[in-house]
Amino acid sequence: MGLCHGKPIANPQNKSENSPLPGENDLVPNSQTPKSSNFPFYSPSPLPSLFKNSPAVNSSVSSTPLRIFKRPFPPPSPAKHIRALLARRHGSVKPNEASIPEGDECEIALDKNFGYSKQFVTHYELGEEVGRGHFGFTCSAKGKKGSLKGQDVAVKVIPKSKMTTAIAIEDVRREVKILRALSGHKNLVQFYDAYEDDDNVYIVMELCNGGELLDRILSRGGKYSEEDARVVMVQILSVVAYCHLQGVVHRDLKPENFLFTSKDENSPLKAIDFGLSDYVKPDERLNDIVGSAYYVAPEVLHRSYGTEGDMWSIGVIAYILLCGSRPFWARTESGIFRAVLKADPSFDEAPWPSLSPDAIDFVKRLLNKDYRKRLTAAQALSHPWLANHHDVKIPMDMIVYKLVKAYICSSSLRKSALGALAKTLTVAQLAYLREQFTLLGPNKNGFISMQNFKMGMVKNSTDAMKDSRALDYANMISSIQYRKMDFEEFCSAAISVHQLEGMESWEQHARRAYELFEKDGNRPIMIEELASELGLSPSVPVHVVLQDWIRHSDGKLSFLGFVRLLHGVSSRSFQRA
Numbered sequence: 001m002g003l004c005h006g007k008p009i010a011n012p013q014n015k016s017e018n019s020p021l022p023g024e025n026d027l028v029p030n031s032q033t034p035k036s037s038n039f040p041f042y043s044p045s046p047l048p049s050l051f052k053n054s055p056a057v058n059s060s061v062s063s064t065p066l067r068i069f070k071r072p073f074p075p076p077s078p079a080k081h082i083r084a085l086l087a088r089r090h091g092s093v094k095p096n097e098a099s100i101p102e103g104d105e106c107e108i109a110l111d112k113n114f115g116y117s118k119q120f121v122t123h124y125e126l127g128e129e130v131g132r133g134h135f136g137f138t139c140s141a142k143g144k145k146g147s148l149k150g151q152d153v154a155v156k157v158i159p160k161s162k163m164t165t166a167i168a169i170e171d172v173r174r175e176v177k178i179l180r181a182l183s184g185h186k187n188l189v190q191f192y193d194a195y196e197d198d199d200n201v202y203i204v205m206e207l208c209n210g211g212e213l214l215d216r217i218l219s220r221g222g223k224y225s226e227e228d229a230r231v232v233m234v235q236i237l238s239v240v241a242y243c244h245l246q247g248v249v250h251r252d253l254k255p256e257n258f259l260f261t262s263k264d265e266n267s268p269l270k271a272i273d274f275g276l277s278d279y280v281k282p283d284e285r286l287n288d289i290v291g292s293a294y295y296v297a298p299e300v301l302h303r304s305y306g307t308e309g310d311m312w313s314i315g316v317i318a319y320i321l322l323c324g325s326r327p328f329w330a331r332t333e334s335g336i337f338r339a340v341l342k343a344d345p346s347f348d349e350a351p352w353p354s355l356s357p358d359a360i361d362f363v364k365r366l367l368n369k370d371y372r373k374r375l376t377a378a379q380a381l382s383h384p385w386l387a388n389h390h391d392v393k394i395p396m397d398m399i400v401y402k403l404v405k406a407y408i409c410s411s412s413l414r415k416s417a418l419g420a421l422a423k424t425l426t427v428a429q430l431a432y433l434r435e436q437f438t439l440l441g442p443n444k445n446g447f448i449s450m451q452n453f454k455m456g457m458v459k460n461s462t463d464a465m466k467d468s469r470a471l472d473y474a475n476m477i478s479s480i481q482y483r484k485m486d487f488e489e490f491c492s493a494a495i496s497v498h499q500l501e502g503m504e505s506w507e508q509h510a511r512r513a514y515e516l517f518e519k520d521g522n523r524p525i526m527i528e529e530l531a532s533e534l535g536l537s538p539s540v541p542v543h544v545v546l547q548d549w550i551r552h553s554d555g556k557l558s559f560l561g562f563v564r565l566l567h568g569v570s571s572r573s574f575q576r577a
C-alpha cells in the first residue's frame, strides 16, 4: 500500500502547495476540465478565478474560498459532490458546460407534484439567505400563524427547475420523508413541515444560527484539542448511530453538514442535509456512488456498501478535527479516489505523535479500508477514547442482530470456537457487549429470549425504521426458535471476528482462544465435514487447502482451521486464505 501524507488545505495564494485547488465552487466542469483518460470520473476543475480576489459573499458555497484569505488555516474541505453523482441526478454533465444543465425535453414527462401543502406564503415570511448548496438555498423565515407564529425558522428552498431527472425528484421526496421520520433526536435538525408551489419545494426546519462545523474548525486555526474533538465526535456518533438503527444511511457526512444551533462555545451540533440519504436493509448493499470526494469510503467506490460508509466519513472528519489535514488528498477527483482506495493516511507527522494512543486507535479503526473491520457508531461511542465522556449514551447496535442471526445458524463446533474467543475479550470490549445485552432487557435471572430482539427495536422505532424494513428484520430474528441466552452465550453470539481481526491484539486473542478451544472444544473432523462447515464445495483444490486446516496427528482443527471456522461460512474468506 502506498503512503499518503495528510495535506493541510493549502492557501490558494500559495501556488506551490495547491495549483489548482479543487474548490467548492467548481462543482460543474468547465472548459478547462480535462476528462480523465483512465478513470471513469472527471477531475475537479481549477478554483474559479472569480474567487481569487473578490470580496465576501453571503453564502456558504461562494464564501468558502474567501475564508482562506481571512484565516490562517485554509478550509479542510472544499467538499464537492462526486461528479458521477451529479451527472446522474442532474442529467449528463458535459465538460464544456458552465453550469448544471437545466431540464429541457425530458422535464415534460417528469411529475414534480409532491403532495405537500401549497400554503407556504400564508404560513411564513421569508427572510434573508443563510446558506447555499448545490441543490438549493436556505433562508431564515418567520412563522406567521399556527404553533410557529413569531418563531424564526430555516427554509431550504429547492427549485423544481433543478430537478431535471427522476432520481433528483426522488431524492427530494426521500429527503423530506427521512427528515420527517427521524426528527426528534437532539443532534438532528428539527423538521417542521414541507410545502411546494409551481417553482419550489420548501423544507421548513429549526434555524441553526451557530454556523457550520467547518467554520468552527477554521476559526480554531484548523484543528481541535482532543477534548473538544471528543465533544463533537460524541454528538456526531450519537445521531449517526440513531440513523443507522433506523435503517437510514446519510451518505454525505462532512463538516459542512453539521450546524451549531447558536454561536455559543457549548452549542449543540445538529446533522442536516439528508438530500443523499437512503434506506438500507440490514442484509442489503447499496451500489450507487454517492457522497463528497474527500469523505467517500472505498467500498462506495466499489459500489457495494451499507452503513459502514458513513463510519468512514466520520473517520475522515475525526482525522481533520485532530490534525487539521485531510487524510486522503490529491489535486484531482480521480487522484482523491486513488488515495482513498490505496493510500494509508499518515499518523507519523505532527501532531499525531503527541496525541493519545486512544485517539489514534479510534481514528485508525474508522479509517480501516475493510468495512467489516470498521467500528459501528455504537461501538465507536464505546471506544476507550470516548467511553468515559459524560454525554455518551450507547444505543442499540444493528450489527448485534446480524451477528446473533449468523451465530444461531452456525454449527455447534463454530459456536464453541466463538465461545472460546469471547473468553479472551478485555474488560473494555465486554463493556460494549454488556451495554447491548442490557438494552435487550434480560429477565431477572439474566436471560434474554429471541422476543427481546424485537422489543429492543420496537422501543426505538420511528417511521423510518418501518420504511427501511429494519423492523421486519428484528421480527424475523425474534421468530427464530432458539433457547434463552445468558450473557456468556450472548458474548459468543455478538462477538465480531472481523472487527477483532482489525485490532493489533488480534493474534493474541486468536492464540489464547485456540488454547481454550483445544481444552474443551476441539475434536477430530473430516475434510468433507470441514468443507461443509465452511460452505465450500469439496472440489480437489479445496481439499488440498483444507488439509492444512486439519492437524495430521489427531485429525483435529489446526490453528489455521480454527481461525477459518471463526469466520464461518464464506467463500470469500476461503479465496483470501
Ligand SMILES: Nc1ncnc2c1ncn2[C@@H]1O[C@H](COP(=O)(O)OP(=O)(O)OP(=O)(O)O)[C@@H](O)[C@H]1O
Pocket (backbone or CB within 6 Å): 060, 130, 131, 132, 133, 134, 135, 136, 137, 138, 154, 156, 189, 205, 206, 207, 208, 209, 212, 256, 257, 259, 272, 273, 274, 275
Ligand atoms: N436548519 C438550518 N439552519 C441554518 N442554516 C442552514 C440550515 N439548513 C441548511 N442551512 C445552510 O444552508 C446550506 C445548504 O443546505 P444543505 O446542505 O441542506 O443544501 P444542499 O443544497 O443539499 O447542499 P449540498 O450541496 O451540500 O448537497 C448549509 O450548508 C447551511 O449553511
Ligand SMILES: [Ca+2]
Pocket (backbone or CB within 6 Å): 133, 256, 257, 273
Ligand atoms: Ca450540504
Ligand SMILES: [Ca+2]
Pocket (backbone or CB within 6 Å): 133, 135, 252, 273, 274, 275, 276
Ligand atoms: Ca445535499
